[in-house]
Amino acid sequence: MTSDSELLVPLHVAYIKSLGENKDDLVYHMTAHLRLNAIYWGLTALCIMNQKEALDREEMIGFVMSCWDDEAGGFGAHPDHDAHILATLSAIQILVIQDALDRIDIPRVVKFILSLQQPSGVFAGDSFGEVDTRFSYCAVNALSLLGKLSELDVEKTVAYIRSCKNFDGGFGACIGAESHAGQVFVCVAALAILDRLDEVDHETLAWWLAERQLPNGGLNGRPEKLEDVCYSFWVLSALSILQKLSWIDSDKLSSFILSAQDPDSGGIADRPGDMVDVFHTLFGVAALSLLGYPGLVDLDPVYCMPASVIEAKGLRKSWQALERRSK
Amino acid sequence: MHGVKRTRQSREAEEARKLKEQAKLKDYLLLTEDLLSRKKKKDWSKEAFDLATKLLHSNPEFYTIWNYRRNILINGIFPSSSVEEINSILSSDLSLTTSALKAHPKVYWIWNHRRWCLENVPPGPSSPTGEQTQGWRQKNWEREMYVVERMLDADARNFHAWNYRRYILSLFPTPPPPTQELKYTTHKIESNFSNFSAWHQRSKILPLIWEKEGKEREEEMRELEFDLVRNALYTDPNDQSAWLYHRWLIGPHPDPILLTREITSIQELLSEQPDSKWCMESLVHYTLLLISLTPETEREEMKSECRRLLAELAGVDPCRKNRYQEISERLGV
Numbered sequence: 085m086t087s088d089s090e091l092l093v094p095l096h097v098a099y100i101k102s103l104g105e106n107k108d109d110l111v112y113h114m115t116a117h118l119r120l121n122a123i124y125w126g127l128t129a130l131c132i133m134n135q136k137e138a139l140d141r142e143e144m145i146g147f148v149m150s151c152w153d154d155e156a157g158g159f160g161a162h163p164d165h166d167a168h169i170l171a172t173l174s175a176i177q178i179l180v181i182q183d184a185l186d187r188i189d190i191p192r193v194v195k196f197i198l199s200l201q202q203p204s205g206v207f208a209g210d211s212f213g214e215v216d217t218r219f220s221y222c223a224v225n226a227l228s229l230l231g232k233l234s235e236l237d238v239e240k241t242v243a244y245i246r247s248c249k250n251f252d253g254g255f256g257a258c259i260g261a262e263s264h265a266g267q268v269f270v271c272v273a274a275l276a277i278l279d280r281l282d283e284v285d286h287e288t289l290a291w292w293l294a295e296r297q298l299p300n301g302g303l304n305g306r307p308e309k310l311e312d313v314c315y316s317f318w319v320l321s322a323l324s325i326l327q328k329l330s331w332i333d334s335d336k337l338s339s340f341i342l343s344a345q346d347p348d349s350g351g352i353a354d355r356p357g358d359m360v361d362v363f364h365t366l367f368g369v370a371a372l373s374l375l376g377y378p379g380l381v382d383l384d385p386v387y388c389m390p391a392s393v394i395e396a397k398g399l400r401k402s403w404q405a406l407e408r409r410s411k
Numbered sequence: 412m413h414g415v416k417r418t419r420q421s422r423e424a425e426e427a428r429k430l431k432e433q434a435k436l437k438d439y440l441l442l443t444e445d446l447l448s449r450k451k452k453k454d455w456s457k458e459a460f461d462l463a464t465k466l467l468h469s470n471p472e473f474y475t476i477w478n479y480r481r482n483i484l485i486n487g488i489f490p491s492s493s494v495e496e497i498n499s500i501l502s503s504d505l506s507l508t509t510s511a512l513k514a515h516p517k518v519y520w521i522w523n524h525r526r527w528c529l530e531n532v533p534p535g536p537s538s539p540t541g542e543q544t545q546g547w548r549q550k551n552w553e554r555e556m557y558v559v560e561r562m563l564d565a566d567a568r569n570f571h572a573w574n575y576r577r578y579i580l581s582l583f584p585t586p587p588p589p590t591q592e593l594k595y596t597t598h599k600i601e602s603n604f605s606n607f608s609a610w611h612q613r614s615k616i617l618p619l620i621w622e623k624e625g626k627e628r629e630e631e632m633r634e635l636e637f638d639l640v641r642n643a644l645y646t647d648p649n650d651q652s653a654w655l656y657h658r659w660l661i662g663p664h665p666d667p668i669l670l671t672r673e674i675t676s677i678q679e680l681l682s683e684q685p686d687s688k689w690c691m692e693s694l695v696h697y698t699l700l701l702i703s704l705t706p707e708t709e710r711e712e713m714k715s716e717c718r719r720l721l722a723e724l725a726g727v728d729p730c731r732k733n734r735y736q737e738i739s740e741r742l743g744v
């Protein structure tokens with residue numbers, strides 16, 4: 085088989101393992117502000133490829149805890165970086181996957197997250213107040229994983245997401261913003277966690293999502309834009325939550341994702357022939373899992389974590405992926 | 412990494428690159444370490460501020476340093492500055508982020524810092540009679556409109572820039588009338604019909620105008636919108652942008668006469684472009700809408716027309732054939 089038809093699991097595992105070994109590389113240090121997110125992306129991709137043990141558990145947990153910002157009560161992306169809701173969600177996701185939530189002071193993290201909710205109901209990323217529906221999703225996801233959703237003002241949270249809904253069924257980053265597949269994912273997944281999918285216009289949104297597929301099989305994030313592997317996940321996760329995955333051509337999408345692999349050094353890029361990164365590697369593998377690619381582990385599209393982890397916590401929602409193929 | 416081509420380098424070339432990078436890397440790490448330790452010590456000095464400028468220049472995504480920069484301003488620099496000075500410091504930070512944005516138009520943290528600067532611009536100098544003016548704020552807001560327009564000239568779909576544009580408009584000390592914004596979207600659409608971001612903005616602006624100008628004017632303006640969108644549909648019937656906008660214009664609860672008129676108009680376009688997926692897709696959507704407004708006994712003909720179109724769509728647009736089949740099945744045999 086050629087790289088266009090097969091997922092190169094051993095190469096991708098080796099690629100992810102190599103990411104922590106580039107400390108003499110400028111790019112490694114220039115991306116320190118994404119380190120915790122990158123570890124979550126790498127770990128989740130490994131779990132989906134059934135290679136969770138490829139990264140050392142204790143070392144990983146130790147690193148997560150070294151990113152704790154004691155002044156703010158949340159996690160930064162790297163030791164000595166400021167707490168932010170994006171890094172805080174990544175930290176919680178890693179600790180949940182590694183079954184190590186007992187290491188953190190849950191009431192303090194909950195307090196930090198809740199302190200970021202604005203009067204309008206949206207969440208800010210940190211104390212400086214940039215708002216985005218992405219941050220609402222981070223808050224809802226994190227509180228749910230911590231078992232503390234009961235402390236959230238659900239009505240207020242939902243009201244803001246509702247105000248970001250557009251006529252095309254999609255959602256934007258803030259009130260008035262254009263629909264974007266990434267924002268659709270965060271809004272739909274947040275509503276799924278809150279059991280409020282009645283807020284979504286299922287038929288219109290599933291139509292808009294299905295229209296993201298381009299003739300080459302890839303998916304774009306907005307009308308009349310180019311395809312990109314990361315949208316594969318955002319569009320697919322929203323479609324699986326709406327139980328409409330069959331509305332696009334899954335074979336063509338699988339081929340597109342597989343063609344964006346680096347057949348020599350591993351990893352997946354945004355599109356064929358581009359430089360790979362761990363972000364697109366996760367979202368490529370995650371999308372293939374939802375498409376029933378043989379040999380992969382089930383991914384939960386709502387939390388973007390291994391499905392077994394979410395099921396064990398009793399948090400599974402009624403999404404639907406394609407049946408796993410045997411070959 | 413988005414849109415960076417993969418290049419295959421020999422091991423020697425790779426080693427040579429890393430070696431060349433060593434000096435740069437060392438400087439970067441030293442500067443990072445220096446700033447993070449100053450931050451821990453709550454060093455709010457001008458020197459730290461200048462070092463932050465340097466680090467952010469090489470890495471504008473270092474959000475912790477943007478935070479530190481703002482804290483230096485709040486705790487160290489503003490308390491000992493006059494309002495005139497604060498205005499000028501923030502103006503120069505706005506200039507700094509303008510050049511950063513030119514190089515990195517999609518970095519959230521830069522847009523974010525811009526918002527913070529703008530929100531902290533003092534209102535304006537006091538007038539000779541001691542009254543508070545809004546001069547500085549107005550001037551800065553006008554400059555922001557200029558900057559965001561240049562950003563949208565460079566990339567007319569940059570959603571950061573569109574979101575920022577809406578943000579400025581919503582907080583303008585004396586905002587321009589919505590009709591001016593409508594004109595801007597017309598200009599953007601006329602230079603490129605497939606700019607959905609501009610059509611989207613139109614769908615947000617028109618209701619504001621209609622609310623103010625009354626039902627009669629709304630009807631007139633709606634007709635002009637149909638002309639504009641029809642022009643776009645005829646120019647390129649495969650472009651989604653105008654079809655989406657057409658759907659907004661029709662809305663979820665249209666008048667049956669208008670709906671019938673538009674269905675007829677799309678049928679004409681389809682007869683000129685017999686393979687047009689979007690003509691067929693829209694005809695199905697609007698006919699289904701019309702069915703819901705029609706008495707039960709008079710629906711069959713329209714239903715069979717939909718089934719015929721759906722079968723054809725499954726052929727011209729096979730990626731989405733399951734959707735067409737599902738809708739067809741729902742219509743019954």
Ligand SMILES: [Zn+2]
Pocket residue numbers: 312313314315354364413
């Ligand atoms: Zn991407």
